[in-house]
Amino acid sequence: MKKKIILLIIAVLTLTGCTNLTNMSIDEVVDVMLESDTNLSNNVFEGYEYYIPKGLKLLEKDEYNASLKDEYNNTYYFYIDVVSYYNKEEADYKVNKKAYFSKELNYNKKKGYLEITKIEDTDRYFIEYMYNYGKIEAFVKENEIKSAIINMSSILKSLEFNRTVLESLIGNNVLNYKEDTYDVMKPKGSTATKDTYLEYEEKYGIYEGYGDKNTSEDRIEIEEN
Numbered sequence: 001m002k003k004k005i006i007l008l009i010i011a012v013l014t015l016t017g018c019t020n021l022t023n024m025s026i027d028e029v030v031d032v033m034l035e036s037d038t039n040l041s042n043n044v045f046e047g048y049e050y051y052i053p054k055g056l057k058l059l060e061k062d063e064y065n066a067s068l069k070d071e072y073n074n075t076y077y078f079y080i081d082v083v084s085y086y087n088k089e090e091a092d093y094k095v096n097k098k099a100y101f102s103k104e105l106n107y108n109k110k111k112g113y114l115e116i117t118k119i120e121d122t123d124r125y126f127i128e129y130m131y132n133y134g135k136i137e138a139f140v141k142e143n144e145i146k147s148a149i150i151n152m153s154s155i156l157k158s159l160e161f162n163r164t165v166l167e168s169l170i171g172n173n174v175l176n177y178k179e180d181t182y183d184v185m186k187p188k189g190s191t192a193t194k195d196t197y198l199e200y201e202e203k204y205g206i207y208e209g210y211g212d213k214n215t216s217e218d219r220i221e222i223e224e225n
Contacts, residue, residue: 022146026101029146030114033153034107034131040158047166048080050134051158053151070151072144077137078155079184085133085161086170093130096187105131110157115187116145128187131156135185 021029040051043058052058056076057069064080084091093113096102101116112131119126124139129152136152 021150024146026114026116026146026149027103029149030103030105030153033150034105034110034157037108038154038158041160047082047169048159048161050155050160053154056151070144070148072140072147074138074140074144074148076148076152079135079137080159081133081135081185082161082166082170084185086163086166091130091185093187100125107157112156113187114149127152129153129156130185130187132159133161134159 021032024032038051041049042051043049045061052068055071059067059069059075061067064082066078068076068078070076083089091111091113093104095104096115099115100118101114103114105112105114110132112129112135114131115128117126117128118124119139123141125142125145127136127138127140127145127148129136129149131153134156136156138148138152140148
């Protein structure tokens with residue numbers, strides 16, 4: 001029955017537009033976004049590929065990390081856990097009852113979690129969205145949470161890996177890669193504070209355009225296919 005309801009909602013959204021998603025609860029938004037799988041892709045890299053929806057800009061990327069900007073000028077920090085994918089390790093998450101929102105995710109044989117924490121003494125909420133061997137973090141205002149979740153869901157559920165390529169890239173260096181990614185993928189919401197937010201703000205500041213280190217490809221605003 002639940003699946004029929006989800007499919008009906010998706011059909012309605014196709015006719016009325018995705019803006020209606022923001023009128024739903026966070027739980028409903030997650031269900032609608034993740035119940036439907038996707039094969040969309042507009043960014044292909046060595047060993048993996050994913051889809052960036054319209055309205056987001058790819059600011060910078062290195063081997064398995066990237067940063068993006070949304071329409072509200074929020075920065076998304078995107079981490080890809082190729083080691084857990086390589087080793088076929090599944091996410092282990094315990095719901096945080098003290099969080100603003102906390103949910104273990106399991107859709108289409110893909111697992112993860114979504115945890116949202118209110119940052120004390122600020123108007124910001126810390127989103128940690130880990131799913132399908134990728135994680136996106138962002139600090140957003142309360143009225144921007146659902147929009148961010150829609151964007152993050154589109155990216156994470158589209159993440160596809162090329163195991164053959166990753167085997168040649170990682171190979172015997174699995175342990176070295178694991179040291180770099182393990183802590184990043186774990187939830188830190190319960191320890192997120194105003195200082196955490198200020199550290200991000202000091203490190204990344206306010207977006208004022210692309211720097212010299214970004215390639216011409218990165219400077220293109222991603223358009224929907």
